[in-house]
Amino acid sequence: MESRALYQEVILDHNRKPRNYGRLEQPTHHSEGLNPLCGDHIQLDVAVDGEQIKQLAFEGQSCAICKASASMMSAAVKGRSVAEADQLVDGFRALATGTADAEQMVTLGRLRVFEGIKDLPSRVKCAVLPWHTLHAALHAQSVVSTEGDADPVPGNPT
Amino acid sequence: MSAVPFSHNTTASNQGARSAEGATASTAPVAAAVAHAVDSGAAHGSAGVAGMQPDFDLARVRADFPILSEVRVHGRPLVYLDNAASSQMPQAVIERIVRYQRSGHANIHRGVHYLSDQATNAFEAARSTVRAFLNACEDREIIFTSGTTEAINLVASSWGRSALQPGDEIILSELEHHANIVPWQMVCDEKGARIRVIPVTDSGELDLEAYRRLFNARTRLVGVAHVSNALGTVNPVQEMISIAHAYGVPVLVDGAQAVPHETVDVQALDCDFYAFSGHKLYGPTGIGVLYGRAALLEQMPPYKGGGDMILSVSFEKTTYNHIPHKFEAGTPAIMPAIALAAAIDYVNGIGLPRMGAWEQHLLAHATARLAAIEGVRIIGTAPHKAAVLSFNIGNVHPHDVGSLLNDEGIAVRTGHHCAQPVMKRFGVPATVRASFAFYNTLAEVDLLADAIGRIKTLFE
Ligand SMILES: Cc1ncc(COP(=O)(O)O)c(C=O)c1O
Numbered sequence: 153m154e155s156r157a158l159y160q161e162v163i164l165d166h167n168r169k170p171r172n173y174g175r176l177e178q179p180t181h182h183s184e185g186l187n188p189l190c191g192d193h194i195q196l197d198v199a200v201d202g203e204q205i206k207q208l209a210f211e212g213q214s215c216a217i218c219k220a221s222a223s224m225m226s227a228a229v230k231g232r233s234v235a236e237a238d239q240l241v242d243g244f245r246a247l248a249t250g251t252a253d254a255e256q257m258v259t260l261g262r263l264r265v266f267e268g269i270k271d272l273p274s275r276v277k278c279a280v281l282p283w284h285t286l287h288a289a290l291h292a293q294s295v296v297s298t299e300g301d302a303d304p305v306p307g308n309p310t
Numbered sequence: 311m312s313a314v315p316f317s318h319n320t321t322a323s324n325q326g327a328r329s330a331e332g333a334t335a336s337t338a339p340v341a342a343a344v345a346h347a348v349d350s351g352a353a354h355g356s357a358g359v360a361g362m363q364p365d366f367d368l369a370r371v372r373a374d375f376p377i378l379s380e381v382r383v384h385g386r387p388l389v390y391l392d393n394a395a396s397s398q399m400p401q402a403v404i405e406r407i408v409r410y411q412r413s414g415h416a417n418i419h420r421g422v423h424y425l426s427d428q429a430t431n432a433f434e435a436a437r438s439t440v441r442a443f444l445n446a447c448e449d450r451e452i453i454f455t456s457g458t459t460e461a462i463n464l465v466a467s468s469w470g471r472s473a474l475q476p477g478d479e480i481i482l483s484e485l486e487h488h489a490n491i492v493p494w495q496m497v498c499d500e501k502g503a504r505i506r507v508i509p510v511t512d513s514g515e516l517d518l519e520a521y522r523r524l525f526n527a528r529t530r531l532v533g534v535a536h537v538s539n540a541l542g543t544v545n546p547v548q549e550m551i552s553i554a555h556a557y558g559v560p561v562l563v564d565g566a567q568a569v570p571h572e573t574v575d576v577q578a579l580d581c582d583f584y585a586f587s588g589h590k591l592y593g594p595t596g597i598g599v600l601y602g603r604a605a606l607l608e609q610m611p612p613y614k615g616g617g618d619m620i621l622s623v624s625f626e627k628t629t630y631n632h633i634p635h636k637f638e639a640g641t642p643a644i645m646p647a648i649a650l651a652a653a654i655d656y657v658n659g660i661g662l663p664r665m666g667a668w669e670q671h672l673l674a675h676a677t678a679r680l681a682a683i684e685g686v687r688i689i690g691t692a693p694h695k696a697a698v699l700s701f702n703i704g705n706v707h708p709h710d711v712g713s714l715l716n717d718e719g720i721a722v723r724t725g726h727h728c729a730q731p732v733m734k735r736f737g738v739p740a741t742v743r744a745s746f747a748f749y750n751t752l753a754e755v756d757l758l759a760d761a762i763g764r765i766k767t768l769f770e
Contacts, residue, residue, distance in 0.1 A: 154384055155713035159768065167769075190709045190725060191739040213739055215707035216769070275713060 155275065158268045159216070162224075167216035172209045172226035185212075185285030185296050187277050192218045196285045203233045208286075215278050217269070222282035224263055234290055244283045248276050364668035364748070366660055372749050374400040374656075386719035389754045394539050394567055394698050394745030395723050396589045399653070403593060406652035410645050417641055419618055433644050436651035437634070443654045444584060445575040446601050453607070453634045454647050457598035458566040459489040461585035462533070464600055464637060465562055466493035468613040469531075476502030479528045481559075483508040483516050483545070485538040485732040490564045494533060503530070510735050514541040514690035521550065525557045532561040536568035540729040540743070541690025542673075542698030544568070548579050555580065560606065566590055570747070571669060571696045573662045576601050588646060593653035597646035600637075607633045614639040665748035669697035672746040672755055679759035685766055689736050697746035700727075703762060706769045708740045714768070715742075718761045720754075 179197035186193055194212030198205060208230060210222045225244070229237040243260050246252035250270035257264060269279045288296040364371075372378050375398045381388040390398060410432065416425035418433050434449070441449045455461040470493075474480075480494055484507050491505075498505055506529075508521045516534075532554045537544050551561045560582035565574060569586045576584050583606075588597040602610075612619055612630055616639035621629040630636050657665070676699050680686050685704040703711060712724035723743045726733045733739060744758055 154717040156717045159710070159714065164769065190707075193739075215709040217710065272713065275709070278709065 155268075155272055158266070158272065158275075160265055162262070162265050163216065163220040166220035166223040170210075170219055170223040172207075172223065172230070174209045174211055176207055176209045179207075179209075181289040181292070183285045183289035183296060185281045185288070187214075187218070187281050190215065190278065192278055192281055194218070194222060194282060194285060196222075196282065196289050198286070198289050200234060200290070203235070205229055205232055205234065205237055210282065210285075214281070217266075217275055217278040218281050221266060221279045224265075225282050225286060228261070228263060229286065237286065237290060241283045241287045245280060248280050362671050362752075364671075365664045366668070366748075368668075368749070368751065371660065372751075374402065375749055376401055376404070378749060383719035383721075384717055389718070389720040389757055391744040391746060391750065391754065391758060392721045392723050393570070393747040393750075394590065394743065396595070397570060397592050397747055398749070399592055399594065400656050402656045403649050403652045407594070407645060407649050410648050414648075415645065418644055419635075429644055432648045433642070436647045439651035439654050440599055443569075443574075443658075444599075444601050445577050447577065448604055450633045451601055451604050451607065453600040453602065453637045454642050455585075455598045455600050456596055456643065457587040457589070458487075458564060458585045459493075459587075459598075461583075461598050461600035462490055462562065462564065463493045464613045465583050465585075465602070466497045468610045468637070469606070470494070470497035470501070470503075472609075472611050474498070474501040474503045474530060477528055478503040478530045479506050479524075479526070480504075480530060481506050481508060481521070481524050481532045481534075481554075483534050484510040484735055485514070485516070485541060485543065485729060486533070486535055487539050487564065487566070488728040488730070489566075490533050490535060490562075491731070507731075508534070510732060513692050514538065514543045514732075514736075515692045516543075516545055516550075518546070518549070518553075522553060525554075525559065529557060529559050532559055533564065534561065535564040535566075536574070537565075537571065537696045537698075538690070538729070538732070539567045539698065540727040540732050540741070541692070541700055542567075542695035542745075543690055543692040544572075544694045544696055547581070551580050560603075567696060567698070570657075571662070571666045582606055588650040588653065591650070591653055592656060593650040594646045596643045597650045599650075602633075604633065607637070612636050612639070616640040618642075660748070668748050669746050669750075672750050672752065673697045673699060675752055676744060676746070676755045676758065679755065680762060683759070683763055683766060686762065689738065689741050698743060699745070700741040700743045702738060702741055703766050704769070706765065708742045710769075711742045711762070711765055714765050715758070715761055718757065720758055720761060722758075 176197035176199055178199060180200045181198040183196050192214040194210050194214055196210045197208060199207040208226050210226060229240060243252060243256040244263060246256055247260055247267055248269050266279050269276055284296055377398045378388060414428050414432060416429045418430040420426060437449050437452045440452045446452060455464060474497060480498060480503060482491060482494060482505055494505055506524045509517045511517055534545055534547060534550060536547050547563050554561045562583035563581045565584050565586040568574060570591050582603050584601040586599055589595040619631050619636050619639040621631050673695060680701055681688060687702050689700045702708060708724035712722055715722055725740045727743060
């Protein structure tokens with residue numbers, strides 16, 4: 153697939169003006185995501201109140217795919233419960249690897265602009281990194297790497 | 311034996327002619343591309359490039375490399391500008407590999423049978439070809455390794471472990487590839503030695519004054535790239551070597567990016583070690599070379615133990631073989647070594663000076679075209695560069711650029727190029743790197759520049 157199809161206006165716009173960009177003053181959860189192969193590096197702060205994700209913010213150096221994915225993720229999970237966020241994480245990973253079922257597709261909504269990433273194996277990790285980092289933050293891992301044991305897309309060619 | 315195998319001139323052109331005939335359809339666009347290249351050089355009027363043509367038959371040379379016409383990316387012809395990562399292989403080398411595997415393969419230095427003799431002779435002839443290519447004094451100064459990385463590891467482990475003492479110092483430059491940093495860190499950690507770093511100027515050159523000041527009584531070795539893979543800077547290694555030798559310090563030159571672009575003469579350089587990889591010189595992966603001054607190699611302990619590197623083995627005492635075999639334990643990469651020699655023959659047939667001259671024109675044209683695009687920052691602007699162009703477009707991440715270029719069939723490298731210290735020096739996490747070979751055309755450079763212009767607009 154040509155990657156141009158992925159660089160749609162939505163993605164370019166989130167890259168230009170990322171939502172929830174920066175750091176939180178009082179995060180309850182934090183994680184750092186690294187993709188050593190291309191140098192993507194993001195910090196993710198989350199403020200959880202009870203079961204609800206009240207705030208989240210990310211910052212870092214990354215390609216447009218990663219930044220847009222983080223920005224759209226932040227908009228998608230803000231205000232949701234941790235359990236709902238977990239479902240979205242699973243759904244997004246499935247989307248990026250081309251294994252999402254019909255129900256997940258519905259839940260993902262606007263995030264489906266990333267569907268084409270499944271045909272760009274070298275870029276899958278860029279899109280998944282923020283989600284991987286969110287999962288780690290919510291489940292108390294401080295640093296995650298796309299090259300670790302917990303690689304979200306094991307065996308994915310890089 | 312003569313240093314330059316003359317017959318190859320004809321071999322190369324015969325091959326060119328043959329493949330051109332067999333593939334008229336696929337070479338026609340090349341001819342067109344070449345014609346266009348000349349035009350576009352004129353159209354953009356970059357000084358010294360307009361109307362420029364290589365001093366060899368470019369269409370024929372392109373026909374020597376099957377991959378250039380056989381591969382299409384998204385329905386477009388391949389524009390291969392990632393030669394510094396690995397270059398493509400000409401038909402002559404592919405045929406040599408096939409011939410070896412069909413009728414020349416056996417283990418070497420071991421059998422008394424016909425094939426083993428054939429393979430041994432071809433392997434040792436390959437060593438002589440490499441010796442002549444580097445103008446080394448003796449064949450035994452040529453050690454086959456798996457690549458530049460292993461060549462440097464060999465010196466770091468063997469020489470480093472035996473020569474370094476706590477408090478000793480090694481000088482490396484800020485623009486080294488990780489392959490010429492990490493092996494030294496490993497041995498220095500083990501030995502309590504330390505690394506001193508030659509800084510890089512804003513244009514990407516080594517600061518020679520600072521280099522001179524790094525020497526002291528504890529300096530044991532200098533390790534420096536002949537050509538930087540990330541910036542393209544050609545370092546003044548000859549001058550650096552004579553400075554080091556004035557202090558009695560040996561020098562290892564990482565020549566991975568130099569040998570494909572210019573004639574290297576290890577005697578004229580007076581270097582102590584010189585390393586390069588076959589796959590960046592139109593040969594296969596899995597083979598590389600360490601040249602070492604015989605006197606130094608003889609003093610060095612073996613690096614790996616096994617068969618072939620011994621004269622006799624008993625559990626009481628093992629006597630090591632002479633150089634180069636002392637450093638070539640186990641069955642070596644026989645076919646890749648022979649193929650490397652074929653690649654050198656091919657290169658000699660065209661001539662590195664002619665190849666290098668064309669690559670300089672490609673570089674000049676690419677530099678002029680990219681510099682004319684607002685927002686493009688070229689990283690590495692030394693006056694003396696090999697055919698490597700590193701750049702960024704505003705804040706667009708190199709990975710996005712690389713993916714979008716790939717849509718147009720253009721292959722470039724994006725990332726830190728295994729040279730993170732120099733990326734840090736220029737304050738960028740990564741760059742886009744276009745690297746040229748003599749088979750590239752001005753038209754390809756124009757395709758790159760046009761695509762960069764479009765990508766820049768897309769992200770505005
Ligand atoms: C300057 C330099 N040194 C060393 C290397 C390592 O070469 P290899 O991976 O073939 O061992 C490279 C290749 O990228 C290089 O460009």
